[in-house]
Amino acid sequence: xxKIIIVSAIAVFMYACNNNTDKKETSSETxxxxxxxxxxxxxxxxxxxxxxxxxxxxxxxxxxxxxKGGSGIYDLKCSSCHKLTVEKLVGPGWKDVTKRRxxxxxxxxxxxTDEMITxxxxxxxxxxxxxxxxxxxxxxxxxxxxxxxxxxxxxxVKQVSIKK
Ligand code: HEC
Numbered sequence: 001x002x003k004i005i006i007v008s009a010i011a012v013f014m015y016a017c018n019n020n021t022d023k024k025e026t027s028s029e030t031x032x033x034x035x036x037x038x039x040x041x042x043x044x045x046x047x048x049x050x051x052x053x054x055x056x057x058x059x060x061x062x063x064x065x066x067x068k069g070g071s072g073i074y075d076l077k078c079s080s081c082h083k084l085t086v087e088k089l090v091g092p093g094w095k096d097v098t099k100r101r102x103x104x105x106x107x108x109x110x111x112x113t114d115e116m117i118t119x120x121x122x123x124x125x126x127x128x129x130x131x132x133x134x135x136x137x138x139x140x141x142x143x144x145x146x147x148x149x150x151x152x153x154x155x156x157v158k159q160v161s162i163k164k
Contacts, residue, residue, distance in 0.1 A: 047101075050120050051108030052141070056148075058103050062157045063149050070143075070150025077137050078147070084154050090132055098148070098155045106151065107144040110137065 048054060074082075081090035097106065101122075109116045109123060113136045116123040127133060139147070 047120075047122055048104035049102075049106075049108035049112075049123070050116055051104075051112035053104040053107045053111075053144075056103045056107060056145070058148075058152075062153055062159045064153075064159055066146050066149035067153040068150075070146035070148070070153075073139070073143050073147050074150055077139070081134070088130075091130060091134055092126070094151055094154055096155055098151050098157075103148050106148055107141075110139050110144040110147060111141060113137065 083089050083093045084095060086093045086095045101109075105122070109120075113134055117127055117133055118124075
């Protein structure tokens with residue numbers, strides 16, 4: 001039982017930007033079980049957001065060169081507001097963001113931030129949690145792809161393929 005409570009607390013931390021005011025997701029045991037199975041991270045949504053990225057092909061293996069480029073962009077433009085853990089800074093921590101969101105949603109959000117925050121339901125929900133509007137970072141399409149690869153690396157994607 002103690003374990004379930006701890007796991008629930010972690011689950012909420014990952015979903016809510018400001019979880020102190022939002023306890024509704026904490027209580028259910030199902031939530032804890034889901035997290036243990038990693039299911040809750042996968043199922044969140046398959047929304048693609050609003051913008052030019054309607055379909056992005058992402059290979060199974062990590063592209064280390066892209067990820068390295070993304071790391072540099074992160075340091076320069078994103079790290080002041082986003083940690084690489086689940087912990088919130090100004091915006092949500094990036095740990096497991098690639099499991100919560102599609103590549104299209106993330107890349108649209110990164111390049112078309114204002115329109116997404118104004119018109120995308122998921123982005124609006126996030127704004128309600130965070131209370132801070134992410135400023136447009138003027139990323140090029142290539143930059144967005146690099147940052148996405150860096151996020152995948154942060155989420156444990158490797159250069160060697162798992163099967164095949
Ligand atoms: C000034 C602070 C700030 C900076 C700098 C910033 N962000 Fe954000 N970001 C936020 C906030 C706040 C949110 C929460 C969404 C909202 O309401 O705007 C967010 C949300 C996000 C999300 C959605 C996260 C999730 O859990 O779904 C992504 C993806 C993202 N930002 C990418 C980036 C990228 C890429 C950069 C750097 C190029 C960046 N951000 C720089 C503040 C920032």
